[in-house]
Amino acid sequence: MRELFERLGRMAVTAVTVTGNMFLILAQAVYFIFIPPYKLRNIVKQMEFVGVKSLFVVILTGSFTGMVLAMQSFNALKRFGAESLVGPTVALSMARELGPVLTALMVTGRAGSAMATELGTMRVTEQIDALYTMAINPVKYLITPRIVAGLSMLPILTVITDFVGVIGGYFVGVTLLNINPGVYIGRTVDFVNVDDIMYGVTKSFFFGLIITLVASYQGFYTTGGAEGVGRAATNAVVVGCVLILVSDYILTSIMF
Amino acid sequence: MLKLSAEAKVGIFVFIGLILLVYMSLRVGGIKFGREEGYTLTVRLDNASGLDTNASVRVAGVEVGRVRKILLEDNKAKLVLRIRPEVKIGKDFTAVLRTSGMLGERYLELIPGSPNAPSLEEGGDITRVATYADMEKLINLLADVASDVKNVTASFSSVLGGNEGEATLKNIVKNLEEVTENVNAIIKENDKRFSTVMVNFEDFSASIKDASRNLNSLIVENKDNLKGGVENLKNASLKLEEAMDTLNKIAPKVEDTISSVDSIAKKIDRGEGTLGKLINDPTTHEILNKTLSGINNYIDRTERFRTFVSYRGEFLFDEQDTKNYLSLKVQPKADKYYLFEVVDDPRGRRKTETVTIGGATTSVTKTSQEFKLSLELAKRFEDLAIRGGVIESSGGFGIDYYMLKDRVKIAFEAFDFDFNKKRNPHLKIGTLVRLNKYFFVTAGYDDFISKDGFESAYLGVGFEFEDEDLKYLFTSAPSIKP
Numbered sequence: 083m084r085e086l087f088e089r090l091g092r093m094a095v096t097a098v099t100v101t102g103n104m105f106l107i108l109a110q111a112v113y114f115i116f117i118p119p120y121k122l123r124n125i126v127k128q129m130e131f132v133g134v135k136s137l138f139v140v141i142l143t144g145s146f147t148g149m150v151l152a153m154q155s156f157n158a159l160k161r162f163g164a165e166s167l168v169g170p171t172v173a174l175s176m177a178r179e180l181g182p183v184l185t186a187l188m189v190t191g192r193a194g195s196a197m198a199t200e201l202g203t204m205r206v207t208e209q210i211d212a213l214y215t216m217a218i219n220p221v222k223y224l225i226t227p228r229i230v231a232g233l234s235m236l237p238i239l240t241v242i243t244d245f246v247g248v249i250g251g252y253f254v255g256v257t258l259l260n261i262n263p264g265v266y267i268g269r270t271v272d273f274v275n276v277d278d279i280m281y282g283v284t285k286s287f288f289f290g291l292i293i294t295l296v297a298s299y300q301g302f303y304t305t306g307g308a309e310g311v312g313r314a315a316t317n318a319v320v321v322g323c324v325l326i327l328v329s330d331y332i333l334t335s336i337m338f
Numbered sequence: 339m340l341k342l343s344a345e346a347k348v349g350i351f352v353f354i355g356l357i358l359l360v361y362m363s364l365r366v367g368g369i370k371f372g373r374e375e376g377y378t379l380t381v382r383l384d385n386a387s388g389l390d391t392n393a394s395v396r397v398a399g400v401e402v403g404r405v406r407k408i409l410l411e412d413n414k415a416k417l418v419l420r421i422r423p424e425v426k427i428g429k430d431f432t433a434v435l436r437t438s439g440m441l442g443e444r445y446l447e448l449i450p451g452s453p454n455a456p457s458l459e460e461g462g463d464i465t466r467v468a469t470y471a472d473m474e475k476l477i478n479l480l481a482d483v484a485s486d487v488k489n490v491t492a493s494f495s496s497v498l499g500g501n502e503g504e505a506t507l508k509n510i511v512k513n514l515e516e517v518t519e520n521v522n523a524i525i526k527e528n529d530k531r532f533s534t535v536m537v538n539f540e541d542f543s544a545s546i547k548d549a550s551r552n553l554n555s556l557i558v559e560n561k562d563n564l565k566g567g568v569e570n571l572k573n574a575s576l577k578l579e580e581a582m583d584t585l586n587k588i589a590p591k592v593e594d595t596i597s598s599v600d601s602i603a604k605k606i607d608r609g610e611g612t613l614g615k616l617i618n619d620p621t622t623h624e625i626l627n628k629t630l631s632g633i634n635n636y637i638d639r640t641e642r643f644r645t646f647v648s649y650r651g652e653f654l655f656d657e658q659d660t661k662n663y664l665s666l667k668v669q670p671k672a673d674k675y676y677l678f679e680v681v682d683d684p685r686g687r688r689k690t691e692t693v694t695i696g697g698a699t700t701s702v703t704k705t706s707q708e709f710k711l712s713l714e715l716a717k718r719f720e721d722l723a724i725r726g727g728v729i730e731s732s733g734g735f736g737i738d739y740y741m742l743k744d745r746v747k748i749a750f751e752a753f754d755f756d757f758n759k760k761r762n763p764h765l766k767i768g769t770l771v772r773l774n775k776y777f778f779v780t781a782g783y784d785d786f787i788s789k790d791g792f793e794s795a796y797l798g799v800g801f802e803f804e805d806e807d808l809k810y811l812f813t814s815a816p817s818i819k820p
Contacts, residue, residue: 130344134351173366238355245358272443274366279359 104299107221108291111229111298114222125227132193132228132294133235137242139188144243147180148172148250156259165259169266170273172251173244177278181244183330186236186289190322194297197228198318201301202311210302225298229291236290237283244282281337288333289326296322376403377460379419381433381446383467386415388444389435395419395446397427405446417446419464428455432466644669650800652780657794659684661784665712667802673719679712681730685792729753730764745772749782762787768796776801 155171201224204210213220248270255261300318304310342350386408395403403421410416421427430451437444448464458464497503557564606613615622646667651660662682669675686707714736716725726735734753741748747770754764768782780798787793 126345126348129348134347137351234352238352238359241355241359241362245362248362271366276363276366279362279366283359 100299103303104295107225107299107302108229108295110221111226111295114219114226115230117222121223121227124223125230128227128231129235131196132189132231133239136189136192136235136239139192140185140239140243141246143184143188144176144181144246145250147184147243148176148247148252149254151175151180151247152251152254152259156255156261165261166265166269167273168255168259168261169248169251169270172255173248173270173274174278176244176247176251177274177282179282179330179334181247182236182240182282182285182289183326185239185243185286186293186326187323189232189236189239189290190293190297190319190326194293194318194322195315197294197297198301198304198314199311201298202304202314205302205304206307206311220302225294225302228294228298232290232294233287234290236286236293240282240286241279244279284337285330285333288329292325292329293322296325376420376422376425378406379421379427379458379462379464381417381419381464381467382411383415383417383433383435384469386417386435388437389415389417389446390444393443393445395421395448397425397431397448397450399447402427402448419446426457427462427464428452428457429462430455430466431458431464432468433464434468642671645805646802647805648800648802650778650780650798652784652796652798654684654784654794654796656792657684661685661796661798663800673717675716675718677712677714677716677725679714681710681712683710683730687731725751732764734764746770761789764788776803778802 151172152168156165156168159165159167159171201210204224210220210224213223252263252266255266256263297318300314300321304314306313389405389408391405391408393405394401395405402425403419405417406420407418408415409418427448428451432449432451434447434449435444436447449468451466498507609615609619646669648663648665648667650663650665652663653660661684663679665677665679667675667677687710710730712727712729712731714725714727714729716723716738718724721740723738723740724735725738728734729736729751730753732754734751734755736749736751738750739748740746748768749770750765750767752763752765756763764785765787766782766784767786768780768784770778770780772778778800780800781796783793783795785792785794
């Protein structure tokens with residue numbers, strides 16, 4: 083019985099500690115964004131890593147999601163003779179939900195795990211401690227560039243995903259399912275607003291922050307050698323994905 | 339392949355992202371930079387349900403503009419339309435709210451009128467509006483009708499269709515034929531019977547004739563009896579006539595009475611005679627009214643009129659003596675009162691006299707033992723009362739402030755001004771606290787800027803009661819017009 087309570091207490095304390103540390107890191111990282119020297123090269127490197135190198139995987143997921151959405155909604159809408167609504171369905175779901183969320187999930191899997199591993203290895207091999215001894219603030223040197231990269235790259239990746247998704251849906255709808263191309267585009271333009279795209283982009287800002295922050299935190303506080311590094315990578319992905327989905331719900335309920 | 343730096347890659351990547359974002363936004367939202375082209379028109383509809391802002395406006399199914407605003411004006415939907423500049427909308431165009439397809443969005447269709455009609459300018463109003471039956475309702479109705487028709491035809495076909503139906507129809511026709519034949523035969527067979535029926539009927543009418551003859555003879559036999567009855571009836575009517583005669587004789591008298599009453603009434607109406615004048619003269623009424631209101635007023639004043647008698651004694655500490663006040667407060671209205679006071683001051687009454695002894699003029703303040711009188715008029719504004727008049731046999735004024743539902747009064751008074759500046763005016767400040775309906779205590783500082791050493795703190799007690807008898811003494815004096 084006592085053990086049970088102890089465990090519960092420990093869990094609560096850990097949760098609070100983790101949250102607190104995360105916010106501390108966030109506060110420091112954001113603070114250092116505005117403090118020179120800016121180390122642009124460092125930031126650009128991270129942007130390339132998070133953004134450019136995720137492009138392929140994001141295009142792949144985006145186009146296939148759009149295609150499968152078109153196919154599924156066509157089956158459902160055909161029963162009402164409303165095939166013309168396939169375009170809006172695909173475009174709206176991509177712009178509002180699937181674009182930002184899928185992009186964020188893919189980036190977490192690709193870049194988040196890599197970040198956590200990298201930082202974790204640095205921590206385990208005492209490179210971070212070495213930075214301290216060289217009077218270089220590791221948060222500024224390692225974490226700030228990553229968070230800036232996440233914040234700036236995720237929206238752009240999301241826009242690309244949206245676009246590619248609509249193209250994929252168009253391809254399936256028009257060439258495979260014989261929907262009139264004019265109707266497809268026309269309806270899509272009719273139903274989708276600029277706001278829909280902008281909501282998705284706004285969401286992706288938050289997702290970019292969550293991904294990089296969680297990954298950096300997990301890597302930065304790695305303990306326990308090679309095993310710990312592995313655990314950090316896993317945690318970065320799992321916690322990141324869960325937080326993305328939860329915050330997606332919260333953001334949606336606030337925005338719509 | 340070209341070797342690109344990290345910067346270049348990120349740059350291209352960002353560039354592509356931004357291009358896509360702008361392209362999609364333009365495609366989807368039709369964002370226009372600067373002022374929107376075209377001109378505005380307005381339409382008023384009874385019902386704009388289902389219409390959203392930015393719904394399309396179409397002529398012959400071609401989009402010519404958008405609904406920019408939907409407002410409510412005089413319980414009608416007022417739509418502000420933005421029409422493309424190259425499109426001309428005639429004054430006789432008719433606006434109709436339509437739905438595209440069965441589940442589609444709503445839009446506003448403008449149906450052209452005659453080609454020669456002048457076109458509307460910026461801010462113009464499309465006045466012709468038509469309402470079409472709701473598409474869904476129409477479809478439902480048609481579906482119902484169709485299913486009814488279908489049912490009817492189905493039952494028809496089930497009855498008449500096929501070989502069976504034909505056979506039944508044939509049977510029916512055959513039966514009809516038989517029936518007519520039978521009727522014909524029956525009529526032929528019964529020809530004789532019909533004639534006997536007619537003979538019987540003749541007999542029956544003859545018997546009725548006999549019966550009427552018998553009734554006649556019955557009446558003849560009882561002739562006398564009938565006569566007596568009629569005679570009695572006659573007598574009764576004669577007596578009735580007599581009664582009517584008497585009544586007739588009385589009638590003129592009644593008429594006279596009525597006419598004299600009538601003439602009296604008329605006279606009164608015309609204002610002849612005392613009563614007539616009394617009733618007809620409007621001044622009578624006014625006088626009566628005035629009298630009544632006067633009486634009312636008088637009673638009211640008497641009711642309102644209150645008189646209080648009070649005594650208080652204040653012990654002056656420096657003087658080691660008591661200053662006594664006997665006062666009568668007459669309060670004709672709640673916010674106004676007169677105060678008569680007789681004051682016995684141990685310090686006496688002061689006077690400054692100029693004495694000339696051997697060419698040198700000196701002024702001397704003398705005191706004399708006599709009662710001092712106060713006669714004040716006070717007016718009250720909410721919790722503040724201002725009074726003035728004669729205070730302790732000299733001109734002065736006072737301000738009272740009431741608190742706690744009049745239970746506590748703070749009073750300040752100034753009097754006995756000496757304009758030769760030989761002595762300071764008599765100032766007194768104090769408070770009065772009511773203990774109950776009758777008793778009160780006072781405390782304060784009397785004559786506190788005195789030059790003559792008269793300043794003294796005081797503490798006093800007193801009582802006050804309302805005197806009903808005095809009240810009538812005052813109000814029995816003839817009342818003056820309000």
